[in-house]
Every structure is written in C-alpha cells, then in structure tokens.
Amino acid sequence: MRITVGHTPDADICGTTDAAIQAALDYVGARGGGEVAIGPGTYTLWDAVRLPSHTRLVGAGAETVLRKADGWQAPLYEDGDFYDDWICCDPLPPLRLGQGLTVESHAFGGFFATVGTVVEVDGNRARINRRFSADFMVAQGAFAATVYPLVSVEESGDVEIRDLTLDGNGANNPRMNGCRGAAVYGLFGHGAHVAGVTVRHFHGDALSFQHSHEWVVEDCLFEDNLGGGMHPGSGSKRPIIRRCISRRNAGWGLFVCWRVKGARYEDNLLEHNGAGGISIGHKDTDNLFLRNRVRDNAGAGICVRDEIFPMAPHRGLYRENIVTGNNGGGPQVVLAGAVHDLRFIGNVFDPAETPFAVGPGVVNLVIEEAAGADQ
Numbered sequence: 001m002r003i004t005v006g007h008t009p010d011a012d013i014c015g016t017t018d019a020a021i022q023a024a025l026d027y028v029g030a031r032g033g034g035e036v037a038i039g040p041g042t043y044t045l046w047d048a049v050r051l052p053s054h055t056r057l058v059g060a061g062a063e064t065v066l067r068k069a070d071g072w073q074a075p076l077y078e079d080g081d082f083y084d085d086w087i088c089c090d091p092l093p094p095l096r097l098g099q100g101l102t103v104e105s106h107a108f109g110g111f112f113a114t115v116g117t118v119v120e121v122d123g124n125r126a127r128i129n130r131r132f133s134a135d136f137m138v139a140q141g142a143f144a145a146t147v148y149p150l151v152s153v154e155e156s157g158d159v160e161i162r163d164l165t166l167d168g169n170g171a172n173n174p175r176m177n178g179c180r181g182a183a184v185y186g187l188f189g190h191g192a193h194v195a196g197v198t199v200r201h202f203h204g205d206a207l208s209f210q211h212s213h214e215w216v217v218e219d220c221l222f223e224d225n226l227g228g229g230m231h232p233g234s235g236s237k238r239p240i241i242r243r244c245i246s247r248r249n250a251g252w253g254l255f256v257c258w259r260v261k262g263a264r265y266e267d268n269l270l271e272h273n274g275a276g277g278i279s280i281g282h283k284d285t286d287n288l289f290l291r292n293r294v295r296d297n298a299g300a301g302i303c304v305r306d307e308i309f310p311m312a313p314h315r316g317l318y319r320e321n322i323v324t325g326n327n328g329g330g331p332q333v334v335l336a337g338a339v340h341d342l343r344f345i346g347n348v349f350d351p352a353e354t355p356f357a358v359g360p361g362v363v364n365l366v367i368e369e370a371a372g373a374d375q
Contacts, residue, residue: 100148168202233257
C-alpha cells in the first residue's frame, strides 16, 4: 500500500503539517503496513511524526523539508505530581491541541522527562496524553516546553525513514535532551532503517535511539545541530552506522552512550564538532570502528570515558581510521578508566601530533599503527 501526502490536491492526503503525514501513516499502519510518500515542499511539525510498525516514510530528498514549529519553555506555576497529566503555567504560552510537550525539572530530566501530546487546554492549564514519570516540583525548577522529536520510532519496528530533510528550527526552540528525543528518535523501536536523511538546526541531538536494536543508519548528513550528531544508547544492540557525515554540531559527532554492544561504525566523517569526534563509555563493549575519518574536532578524536572495570567499554576494535587535527593538537585518542582489550590496528595519525594518552588503568591494549597521515 502506498499513500501520498503533498501540498497539491492530486495527493491522496493534501496538507502541510504533521497531521496530514500522521494520518497517512496511521492509515497504512492499520492495514498491515505500507509506504507514505511525502511530496516536495515544507511541512510544519507541531508534534512528532510517529511510525507504526511495517511502514516506510519517504520524501523527495532536499525538496521535502519537515520543519519544527516555533517553541517555548515556561516554568510550572503548580507542581506536576507523579502520574498526573496536567501542567499549569501562569501565564500559559500559546498552545494548540495536538502539539507536542515535554515536562521535566532540574532534578528529573533525562529519561524521567515526560514527552506527550496536548489533548486538552483549559485556561492556564493543559493536559497531555501521558502520565508524568516523576514529581516535577516548582521548587526544583520544573518547566514545560514545546519540544519533541521530529520523526519517532517508539514501541514499533520494521520501519524505514528515507530521503527527507529535517529542519529543527533551533534558533526558535529550547533544548531537548537526547535521552527522550532527537530529530530522528527511537525508543523501544527495533529494526529501523534510516537512509539519505539530512538533519540541521535541531536544538538537541540529530539522531538518538535508545533501547532499540538492529538500527541501520547510512548515507545521512547531520550538521549544525545544537546538541550532538549521533547518539546510540541505553542497551541498543548491533546498530550499524555507515557513510554518514556528522559535522559542526555543538556536542560530540558520535556519542556512544550506555550499553551499546556489537555495533559497527564504518566509513563515517566526523569533523568540526564542538565536544569532540567519538565518545564511548558505560558498558559499551564489542564495538567496531572501521575506516572513519575523525578530524578537526574541538575535543579528542576518540575518547574512552573514565569508567571502573565492570562498566568500562571493553573489547573495542579500531581499524584503519584517520584521526587528525583534533583536541587542539593534543592527544588524538584519550583512553581513561579501567578499560581492557582494546585494539588499534592500522589507524593513521599526523606525525606532528600526539596519537595517544593512555591512563594507568588501561589493560591489554594493542596498538599496531600505520605510518604517516593520508587525509
């Protein structure tokens, strides 16, 4: 089954917002799956576009732009108690039914943040379709913000996202944390294929998938985002990220978060990112980094974060990567913590730069490097 969405009446569904795209996805999803093809033009997203299982979301490349609506952030006037679903702000900024909304606080952010959709507005109060996952207290800086993923794979699987341009409109939006959202986001969403997607100007991470297995991300461009570029994490197993470009993002080009295992990162370009090139840490074991170019990032090209033995990212293989110009000319690869059994084989460094800084807790490190630097 194939449904078209577009600006013109010849489309199966004519519309210019997330509502039209979501209606098409829900229609094919209810019938066992199919493809939603979005025609050229700019579509305003007031909430995330969510893919049901066995669906494909396909655009026309640079000609199909999904752009986040302007957002706001406002402090709560009344505590948002655990398992409540009403927020109260005084005043409540402009809000519409069907708009995405996140609630969190300085004490409870990350995965505790609650992301939902507005289903009722009453004066200075609004109700979302999800119960709060923590006590969001006024005294702890609780706030509401109209931030949400742009394209989301949550509790679904066997989906494809292809040939789209996502504009996060970051200058007119507050930040979204990468655990609960990104421009392209997965949460308990398995078997996703993301290809030919460009993400720019999202006030958060361009790509984040958490508790999500078997993702394939290829031939994508993540640039000029106000968070990081790519953020696999939270026990995601066997992802493949290849031939992607992550550049000029404020955070890490690639941040491997917690418990990512059996991943392949190959033939990617990570450059000019504000935090550094690649960061890997908490229980991220048995990962392969092959033929990546990691250059001119503000921090380390490759950083193994400081973890004690049970939590360190063991048994990583780094082969034939080019790592140059990072960390202000300081160490290109920084290995910290009690990490065991890392192998660096045939990687290329600039001979004028320090290739490694190795902490005292590193054990069974194998380095067999290529000579010279061919950029």
